[in-house]
Amino acid sequence: MRTRKVLVEGIVQGVGFRPFIYRIATELKLVGYVRNLGNVVEIIIQGSDEQIADFIYKLQNELPPIAKINNLETEDLVEAEEYADFTIKESSDSFSGTSVIPPDLAICDKCLEEINDPNNRRYNYPFNACTDCGPRFTVIENVPYDRDKTTMDDFPLCDECEVEYKNPLDRRYHAEASCCEVCGPSLELYGKDNQNPIRIDCEDPLKETARLLDEGKIFAIKGIGGTHLVANVMMEDTVNLLRERLGRENQAFAVMSPNIETVKGYAIVSEAEEKTLLSKERPIVILKKNDDYDFAESVSPGLHNIGVMLPYAPLHHLLFNHTDTPAYIMTSANVPGEPMMITNQEILENLDEIADYYLIHNRRILNRCDDSVARFRNNELAFIRRSRGYTPEPYDLKGKYIHLNPEFDNLNILALGPELDVTFTILKNSKAYVSQHIGNTNKYRTYEFLQEAIKHMMRITKTDDFDAIACDLHPQFFTTKLAKELADEYDCPLIPVQHHHAHGISLLNDHYSKEEGNEYDEMIIIAADGVGYGGDGNSWGGEILYTNIKDYERTASLMPQKMPGGDLCTKFPVRMLAAILANPNSDYESEKYTEDYIKELLNENYINSFQHGAIEIKSLFRQLETNLNVGINTSTGRVLDSISTALHICDRRTYEGEASMKLESYAYDYKEEDKLEDFPIIIKEYEDENGKRMILDTTAILRYVVDKIEEGENLNKIAVAGQKAVSIGLAKLAVESAREKGIRTIGATGGVFYNEAITSHIKNYVEKDGFEFIQHINSCPGDGSVSLGQAIVAGINLKDL
Secondary structure, three states: OOOEEEEEEEOOOOHHHHHHHHEEEEEHOOOOEEEOOOOEEEEEEEEEEEHHHHHHHHHOOOOOOOOOEEEEEEEEOOOOOOOEEEOOOEEOOOOOOOOOOOEEOOOOOOHHHHHHOOOOOOOOOOOOOOOOEEEEOOOOOOOOOOHHHHHHOOOOOOOHHHHHOOOOOOOOOOOOOOOOOOOOOOEEEEEEOEEEEEEOOOOOHHHHHHHOOOOOOOOEOOOOOOOOEEEEEOOHHHHHHHHHHHHHOOOOOOOEOOOOOHHHOOOOOOOHHHHHHHHOOOEEEEEEEOOOOOOOOHOOOOOOOEEEEEOOHHHHHHOOOOOOOOHHHEEOOOOOOOOOOOOOHHHHHOOOOOOEEEEEEOOOOOOOOOOOEEEEEEEEEEEEEEOOOOOOOEEEEOOOOOOOOOHHHHHHEEEEEOOEEEEEEEEEEEEEEEEOOOOOOHHHHHHHHHHHHHHHHHHHOOOOOOEEEEEEEOOHHHHHHHHHHHHHOOOOOEEEEEEHHHHHHHHHHOEOOOOOOOOOOOOOEEEEEEEOOEEEEEEEEEEEEEOOOEEEEEEEEEOOOEEEEOHHHHHHOOOHHHHHHOOOOOOOOOOOOHHHHHHHHHHHHHHOOOOOHHHHHHHHHHHHHHOOOOEEEEOHHHHHHHHHHOOOOOOOOOOOOOHHHHHHHHHHOOOOOOOOOOOOOOEEEEOOOOOOEEEEHHHHHHHHHHHHHHHHHHHHHHHHHHHHHHHHHHHHHHHHHHHHHHHOEEEEEOHHHHHHHEEEEEEHHHHHOOOOEEOOOOOOOOHHHHHHHHHHHHHHHHHHH
16 A cells, blocks of 8 residues: 655646536545645645556546646655545645636536526526636636635535535635525616616517617626626617727727637638637637628728637626527726726626626636737637636746756746737646736826735736846836836846847747747747837837847847837827838939928828828928937837728827738739739848837838829729838848847747737748748737747846946
8 A cells, every 4th residue: 555645737727627526536435635735736645556546647637628638747646544535625724836817718528518408406597617617817816726715605505516526526616706596696677766776677688689789789797707798789879889888989899709600600710710609718700701791890890801700608608598690799898098897896887888787796806818810821729818718727847948047937027018919828737827918007097906906816827936037128108117116126137128029039939849849939029000119218119139049139120110109100190100211311213302392192082081280291291300209119010000091091100009900901802813922022231329229211212102003003902012022122122130149940920910910921032042930939029929928038047236
């Protein structure tokens, strides 16, 4: 008889792991016990060598659906007490490991069957859950994950639910979200009386909600991790009214459909996209509209695609049981730039001018968590937002960078991200816990949310201290200021990380694999986005960087361009267009681009794109001459925005990335085979106070766009060619840098790489020249994964401080 102690780390709490251990131990006639110890699960087993070997095999190969083992340690106990049977012991908080609470997951098939079965006691119950599904992260206060540490503690179990909860052979054994109509949360429907909320008594709140939605009413519906504003996609007046009330002029709304067959009725769905839509994580997936798409035009205006998700909560499935509509708008209920609303009081009080009705429930949401958003390019998934369904499952960095810093595995690092689309990352014991989507931290309530979320993630990862705080280089970001305060609080180094360097390292992390021979120590990065604070203090966004992971070198970029009025150029891209056309440093062979010609062109063709007409054009050129309130940028986003404005696709930004996204859709609509292949792609040497580098002449591209417009060329064709010219220019710069450095791998990162056409052009060019091309596959090309890159860079550099 041998006694062995087993410690298991990973996703092993709240997923039916202990009853799983109980079942295989009793099946193999082993004795001992299993219990939660803080962030790990402890198992003591007694039996023969053969029995124990069988147990370890089953433990590793027959896990419950959402369990995951990251680390398993075994130890023989020489002096151990004898056990008569195998038991599940009460949890203890005596060990700090690296296990973590699983994310919130979609309702499982068994629970779905129950709510649709008239003979089941949970029929039509909108909060059904078990150990295989339901809320986790959004209801947990602390570890170990037991009911008294969740918001479900507000709902004492009824007799029937308690029997299930205490039976190790039941799938609801210690399912902390388990409940029923007798003992669990309940729905309430509210309307308004003179703008004051008033409860509506009805037999079935979900049935009444569907009826009112299909009459054109706008709802606020409280869900698992937050609240959605909901409206019928077929009603143009309703959708426009929602836009007016929400102050969201043009940004596309995400929608939810009842099933995959309905989605295929209005969108093109690849095999990979279908698999992701149906996954237990249930993210929003950006899909191309098909020829049968007939939603209200204002749902996704000016775009060729739409964000779609399938029901993930029982409430959603039951709602669609009462309607024939193909989809409802499901967009986050928040004041623009601020966090989603999660309490009943703020929903009823703060959405009174937006929603007509409110469907709320009495289960508290501890941790708001927005829907995740994903998009496929070249059949590879990239996250636009990695949040519900994925957070807080960590990235495992074990062994990836240990050859650069042997102490990496023992570091605790907090990385705070940039300023927009912020997430933060806690790095502990080689696990990188990236937070849910936080948002725009220059809004005070979002900044408060960031601080609250950090404290919560510290609690559930049992992190008490930090060895370093990482942040963006930008000195004025609120996240940078918070990083300085926290570095003082924890008496640890502050490590600023350049924005695009962090982007590139999060990309590299997606692909680093010893098993596959991908032990990247260096790489060439194409970093293309709207803006990132550069090492020279200017705005970067079209960069070719060499990195050895620890550090970086800027080897090439887009041509530096002036930004008259600074951020005004992002809101009114015609200002950027004017500045690019007027750049005297272009090698474009045309003598007509004098100041007078450009002024005349702007006054005749783009006067309505300026806020203040002719007087603004005159003032803009005075700015360019005097350099008063004029920034310098190398942003790919600003170039694409300028092409969009030149083609009169979008001349005013009402949401982030609007002009570039509409340019992509405009180009997508061009189906003919003949292309403009003679776009000028001029690469030349450039020198400033920071040294020499190669640049792409983007003024040449914009002047050529304008010339082709004047010649009467097809505008869609110009859009296709303009995108391609920028793409090939960036690819050429990257390939030349890779050759010079003797590197075979080129990676693509930054928000521009959500654009499928640009990604494809660059990929094809790079691979045709014999280089390996990599793109994000498990992280965000945009700013949502910057904190992950910051944490890795900080960990590698910490030993030198």
